[in-house]
Amino acid sequence: MQTLRIKKQIDSEILYLPEFRNLIGRNVEIVIAIVGQDGQITRNISELEGFLKPPSVPVTIEEMNAVIRSRGSAVC
DSSP: OOOOOOOOOOOSSSOOOGGGGGGTTSOOOOOOOEEOTTSOEEOOGGGGTTTSOOOSSOOOHHHHHHHHHHTTOOOO
């Protein structure tokens, strides 16, 4: 799977994305993440359902938050 990340301010209903020119005619999934005032991406946790496999061992919320913080993200 090829991943392409484009940071862009949306200023119209129509997006001009020349970076996608070589993908014309192919099936793609486009995900838009909204960046907050602090520069962090804000997500609704319900969007992640089914995205990740369940952990193979039980994990506490504190352990999950520690991993999130270690990667430089904010804990909601």
